[in-house]
Amino acid sequence: MTQTKMAQTLPAGFDDLERYVAGWSLDSELLRNRKRISSTMEEITEFYKTLIARMKAITTHLDQHPIDNLPPAETRLLNLALMFMEVSPAVELFHQPTVPDAFPMERFEILQP
Numbered sequence: 001m002t003q004t005k006m007a008q009t010l011p012a013g014f015d016d017l018e019r020y021v022a023g024w025s026l027d028s029e030l031l032r033n034r035k036r037i038s039s040t041m042e043e044i045t046e047f048y049k050t051l052i053a054r055m056k057a058i059t060t061h062l063d064q065h066p067i068d069n070l071p072p073a074e075t076r077l078l079n080l081a082l083m084f085m086e087v088s089p090a091v092e093l094f095h096q097p098t099v100p101d102a103f104p105m106e107r108f109e110i111l112q113p
Helices: 003-007 015-024 029-038 041-052 055-062 072-094
Strands: none
Touching: 015 041, 015 072, 029 072, 041 055, 041 072, 055 072
């Protein structure tokens, strides 16, 4: 096995998204929210534009697996898709990482299951 294959953390066919795994494939709503509000709009927009072009392929691939028993590579891919959903309003509606004219983020409590 080549060194590239050993380092691959996403399913085959999603090599172009590997660069996002370490920083954006986060496994909780709290971590995804913190990533959004601590990122620049440039970072968020780059991630958004890359993922929106791949969402059909991502959902088609993930639909082949039971959601409650995803292999690790598919879990990382799902977490990228969830992060995409976290940043979409920032790009499409707010044009900034936080919600304009809202309560300060530190007043919100994101509950973990």
